[in-house]
Amino acid sequence: MDEPRKWHHGYELSKATELLSGTLYPILMRLSDRGFLDHKWVETEEAGRPPRHVYRLTAKGVAHAKEQFAISDEVGASPKASVSRA
């Protein structure tokens, strides 16, 4: 949430959130289905490597995430804990 409109690739998100790919990608797919996430393919600078899929929150996603953070603050749980519980 520090740079919500910056593009991130899957491995980077996996490391940042400490979620394994088997947990992370279903979440990304659902977020995308609900219009919270933009995604696109970008060429890599390293030769011989395939293009990567990158992601960022949409304006709707940022607003919704902020709302969820606020709710989490109110109930005294970290957003991560809320996500884990869900």
Add this chain to the structure above:
Amino acid sequence: MNLLTSSCLRLSEWLLRKQRPEWARAMRAELPHLDSQAEQFRWAFGCLTAAIKQRFAPMENGTLRISRWVMVVETIGLFGPLTLAWFEFTFGPSGIVRLNAEIIEKVFLNQPGGAYLLALWYAVTVTGLIGAIGLFLGMRYVWSGRALHSRTLGFTLIGVLSGPTIIGAAANLILGLVGPEPNFGIFMMFVALPIVGIAHLMYLAKAAEPSMLAVAK
């Protein structure tokens, strides 16, 4: 990339080939950027897990896309044995429709524990009908996407299935009545699995919650 890693990736791509091929490619595209083979395998195994979750997601949401054939197999597997048993106990050579007063007197009532066995015979005939009902409900879900919305009906079916089992087991235990020996396989096939089937049909009727937290389910 070792054989195990590439197998996981191939399988996940195959599983997602119709629903989300782009996401399968996206997960694969990350692989060359991981440092070690162990990390690559962990990533690929995660891709496979994600693909399996996605493959079964339509079933959770009560739609039909991929899961209808899974549901056909599940319905036959869970309700088929009970339906066959019901048919045999009702219409088979010794079925309930062929019993008359003379046979009941001779074969059941004049034998030790015969009354209990006769009661069991009738109980199986009644509860076994749930197999046929389950088959119908499962196939209706496959055909129309309509699961078991009535919780009353669902819990009644579960109660009718489990009730005689509990009463029968208690009667055997407390009164020492003569009856069939407890058999785990029979219990699984004719009681536990149909209950799982009904519970699953009830679960499928639940609407998915559109909350952000549910996204992370």
